[in-house]
Amino acid sequence: MFSKILIANRGEIACRVIRTARRMGIATVAVYSDADRDALHVEMADEAVHIGPAPAAQSYLDAEKIIAAAKQTGAQAVHPGYGFLSERASFATALKAAGLVFIGPNPGAIEAMGDKIESKKAAAAANVSTVPGHLGVIEDAGHAARIADEIGYPVMIKASAGGGGKGMRIAHSRDEVQEGFDRARSEAKSSFGDDRVFVEKFIVEPRHIEIQVLGDKHGNVIHLGERECSIQRRNQKVVEEAPSPLLDEETRALMGAQAVALARAVNYDSAGTVEFVAGQDKSFYFLEMNTRLQVEHPVTELVTGIDLVEQMIRVAAGEPLALTQADVTLNGWAVESRVYAEDPYRGFLPSIGRLTRYKPPAEGVSEGVTVRNDTGVQEGGEISLFYDPMIAKLITHAPTREAAIEAQADALDAFAIDGIQHNIPFLSALMTHERWRAGRLSTGFIAEEYPDGFHATAPSAALARTLAGVAAVIDNVGNARKRRISGQLAGRPVVFEHQRVVRLGDLTLACEVDRAAGGFIVSFLDAEGRPLSTHELRSGWHPGEPVWSGVFDEEALAVQVRPRLNGVALAHRGIAVEALVYTRREAELAALMPVKQQAGSFKHLLCPMPGLVVSIAVSEGQEVKAGETLAVVEAMKMENVLRAERDATIARVHARAGDSLAVDAVILDFA
Known part of the structure; x- marks a missing residue:
């Protein structure tokens, strides 16, 4: 077993790995950028190494700096967490060449499953159900539109090297394909350094269900049941649960068997996830395989009692799995909410700043209910523009789905955050939603139930x-x-x-x-x-x-x-x-006091969130129609298209591509 490992990541997942390593008696090394100098993961680790400026490309994505930090501190292995370098075969290969162990799957498995186009070919070869689509590389927007016409609308445009909702668009027409193709390629390029995209059929009222697999270096592969991740916004998961309210034992067994077959086909030897899109009739199709730990892994841990990080470390050290498929049982129900730094009342726009107050609910087990909070922040810390907006993952586990949801609602009510905007009000409202509680889910749930966004409502x-x-x-x-208070009213009663x-x-x-x-x-x-x-x-x-x-x-x-x-x-x-x-x-x-009316302004386009201007689509004097693109602003790794709300003429443009803007900064004026 290793005596010291380095975590090539930041935030809550770095803290999560450190906790398990500490329990196993393994020393840990954190790495950090300029923006994370005072971060919680740096404080928790036994050692910490500075690796560069705030932009991820100059720090957390620099494999040479990670390897140098591991050698400098005497770490024997590297856990990549998720995101960043976690699914780069070249990183795993470079670690091996440097005499270090990658706590993750072998490079061959990463290459086979990391490319979404090639993974679908491999899945088809392994007799795994796949969604109809075009698996070849698409040359341009016109080519994408012709393919979409052949497949039939709606279609999904996805980055081949993508994940986490980045580089992904749904298109219902040729026009939407062309714009979606450009946006998907741009996001894919900035997020993954790879602008290849593919097109596949979009399943109507789909559900997102994934199977957790676990393999070792001795040919053993098992699955740990499923998670449902259908509550999504802009293809980004918001709430997850295990097990799925859709599946029965027969469907679970079929999906699990296909996931294990695919993992065996690529000699998978770590924790990984095979994702499926499922129809309301329990039909299912292979979506992709994530060759890493998933953000939502805690719900699986709570229903199985298995520490996935520990298993990854033991497998990487060469130990065979101590579990067989027969040992895996699903007990109770777990629900996870992702607490994001975003304003639900302003279209979920990102929010950055200092956490002037951060008091999560008490963790632990009481009367059969477990509350767990996986986080990488602490009071006084700062939410940065450079990284993912996640503040924490709040997880509850109880004997039944209803009890787990009720526990989640209680825990969210007890979660206090000040200094920035956050999505706890939305998550709390969601926990009381009749359709969610009934388990009638689809990936369109949020768009369907909140078509005009999330707004404050009056209490019953x-x-x-x-x-x-x-x-x-x-x-x-x-x-x-x-x-x-001493002396108040000079002692008068x-x-x-x-x-x-x-x-x-x-x-x-x-x-x-x-x-x-x-x-x-x-x-x-x-x-x-x-x-x-x-x-x-x-x-x-x-x-x-x-x-x-x-x-x-x-x-x-x-x-x-x-x-x-x-x-x-x-x-x-x-x-x-x-x-x-x-x-x-x-x-x-x-009751006699007049109510002050707030004045509004329609003369300016304001930046709705702190961000970087990617492009300005208009010029001074230009006439625009309602719905036309005015500018594109990137915030927390997502591109946001700002459109005209009415017909107007552009009077003056204040910003240009490359500018960093604060929230409500004026981008342009209307005549």
């Missing part, structure tokens, strides 16, 4: 009472604290009025708050002051804490809390409201 009557009750109790606790009026947007609720043994009693009142309903709330919350965690009528409750003038901002299950808490007289006066 029951939830409004719950949030108003929490707000009233918070107000009471805050006032009690103020009354204890403070008369406390128990009645409060809570305003949640347009909704006004009158209530009375009284202390009770271990908590509070909140009674909501009608117009004449008579009680409508009475509730008991208990919590150890103190002013300044970002989460009110306690009990509401004997039900556990966690609510996000942020102070506001005359009240608090509250968030729960994806519902965000500002709760203003008044005395009765204050409420009467507040």
